[in-house]
Amino acid sequence: VLRLQIGEQFRALLPNGKEALFTITAIGKSSLEVAMTGDIRSIPESVIADEERRATLPPLPPIILCQALPKGQKMDLIVRQAAEAGVSLILPFVSQHSVPRLDKSTAQQKLERWNRIIKEARQQSGSDVTTRIEPITDMKGLLEFWEQQKKITPNSQAILLHQDPLAQGTLHGYLEGNIQSVHIAVGPEGGFSDEEAAQCIEHGFKPLLLGVNVLRTETAAIFATAAVQVLLLEKASWILSNNSIA
Structure with missing residues (x-):
């Protein structure tokens, strides 16, 4: 403008x-x-x-960003970028390595601010996805949210970004099939604890290491979102390509 x-x-x-x-x-x-x-x-x-x-463009399944609270104002940037990228839902949560420990009043103020940021980001980007953000929860709340989502959309996929190669799976492989929604869990500075990673994997999250570089949490969030979107948008192309090779 x-x-x-x-x-x-x-x-x-x-x-x-x-x-x-x-x-x-x-x-x-x-x-x-x-x-x-x-x-x-x-x-x-x-x-x-x-x-x-x-x-x-083919219709994309909803992308849900589960973001552990980072330090300072980084969450503002993450929320803005997620809304611009067309994330359907943002679920902020407090993990073991999260530094911010917000009281109820401060958490509500943050939520109101993030909603304003989402509105501005959608207006700026022209995104036709109605991005929503949930109240701040904890790891237990995150896992309960995921279990509830699986009941609503059984063919959903949950991806856990982790700083260590916990599995040999690839993002390409995780997104095969008829995916109804994609949940991306991103840790704070320092990543997820071993206990948290084990809990997430036990509940069906697929661990993923993004490349060889260590990414900041605000970079990892938009990096993973963009990677998921590109693969989903191009899924029809690579399915046809694989069939032609076969």
């Missing part, structure tokens, strides 16, 4: 979550005046091309 001029158009989300096309009518030093237009003929070719591209 910052690069646009008077008369140019852009898409934005309305408070009701629906998308609309706007035309810039005036630009001030710190403000912008726009008019909502419904004239389909005035939509720029770039917007039409983007709509056509989106229409060709």
Whole structure:
């Protein structure tokens, strides 16, 4: 929006979550005046091309990001990036290595802030996924949430990002078949404890080591989300490729 001029158009989300096309009518030093237009003929070719591209993409199963609370303001960045990337649900939780220990009042303030960040991120990115964020829970709450999700969508997959190669499985292999939803569990600085990793694996989480580099927790979250999305989007292509090779 910052690069646009008077008369140019852009898409934005309305408070009701629906998308609309706007035309810039005036630009001030710190403000912008726009008019909502419904004239389909005035939509720029770039917007039409983007709509056509989106229409060709296969529907993705929901991606749920289970994020252990990191230090400082890192969670703000994680929430923003997750919303921009189209994550359906964010489940923040406190793990053994989480430094923040929030009281009820502070936790509620954080939740309200994260909801505002999600709204801004969706408006900025134009994401058509309604990202939600749950209240902060703990490891027990995370596992209970996962068990409940398995009852609703039995063909769901849960992936545990871990700093050690606990298994030989690959992300490609974990996402084979008719996946109904993908849960990604990311630890805080220091990762998951051995006890937490064992608990998650016992409940059906698949351990995964992302490459050879040690990633920051805020990097790991968006890295894993993007990797899952790309594999799911290209699943039809690599299934066809495998069949042709066979």
